[in-house]
Amino acid sequence: MLLVFKLILLLAILVISSLIGYMISNRYVARVKELQKLITALEIFETRINYTYDTIPECFHYIAHYIEGSIGNIFQNTADALEKENNTGTGDCLKRIIDEERIALNLTDTDIEILKGLSVSLGQIDLDSQMKNIRLVIHTLNSQLEQAEEEKSKNFKLYRNMGILTGLVLMIVLI
């Protein structure tokens, strides 16, 4: 009976350890995906304001329609908030929503700071300046994406295997 219990415990340790390794490695994949979605979203934003002169809530609703998940939620929630609130500037509103969504995102603090750079004078400047700011954010996010892809290729397998190996080591030690 004790042996069965011990076996179950050891298996549980292996599973939990592997899962932790998988979750850590998965964050690298998720970060790359989120950065890609973010860049696509901002490219849509740039195109919409340049060719259709859509307002920011209209652009953000449009983006949210095509971009799913937490990144889409940032744009959807900002658009909803802008339509309801009359006392908050667009930039402040976007920053607040990013902070609210932060927990659901796999982005790093640097990624978040770059994204918040979009809020600088958002909706308060002319088209050229608005486009320049969006392009700057896209450019910087592209650099982050390159770095995120490098980190992913380095660390994804490492953390996944490390989780399994740590589990196995713990099992051997405890046997």
Next chain:
Amino acid sequence: MYEKIYAEILSFFPTTLSEIMQIKPNEWEQVEEIRIRLGQPICIRMHDKEIFLKQKVGQEDMMRLLENFSHNSIYAIQSELNNGFITIRGGHRIGITGTSVLEDEKIKNIKYISSLNIRIAREIKDCSLSFMQYIINKNSFLNTLLISPPGCGKTTILRDIIRQLSNGFGEFKGRNIGVVDERSEIAAMYKGIPQNDVGIRTDVMNNCAKHIGMNMLIRSMAPEIIATDEIGGKKDEEAIEHAIYSGVKLLFTAHGDDINDIPSNMLENKLFKNIIVLTRNKKPGEVKKIYTLKEEKYVTCI
């Protein structure tokens, strides 16, 4: 009426200017303008009186209002802003003054916004009924020009005439009408849908310079009548000439006190069968004079 004004205008006001909500709902029926000046109390101008609120307007309130009117997207109203006014949903026009930023002798931006003047647009159905006998003859429309100083109801009457001509009126069968709505005041288009009733056979070219819009409509929509507000520029005259050669009838308005205030070419070329001059002695939309073309001369028939 209060509900409409609230939805279209007051919902843009920040809570720091909430005193405006204290105006009684029935008084909103009378409101013609809301004048907002930096450092001054808001002035609500009605048909026969003015109300000054106690609260003074700050720079932050001005910027907040402008951002709210632009749906948080100043770039989307940049070209209108540079003309000194924007038009919002419902066709309400907001005049803006401040310090202009120039580039190549053109206004690039207006900073330090000092005044906003919100002119409430109203749709008054059937307000043109008394004019119809002069502008239609059985089943044919006679080229017509409405003249008046600002605030006399030109656009309101023009909109109603368009609706009547588009839907049909008595013996007059409805016609295809092309409307060039440069300032979104006639049809008040919002996301492609006219917010004002301009009739079932009306095509609207929105937010487009009059001369460009007239030529585009003639080429693309084959209108029987072209209507637009506040003509007067050199390019407008050329577009009107093009419309006449294309066999299109004309329904226009122009700023002025009387017939002599319109460009002399238009009078010499006898473009209009009727010229209706409006005033607002007792109320907006009153007829001051109606000129009609008889034996190559304009003579007053009222």
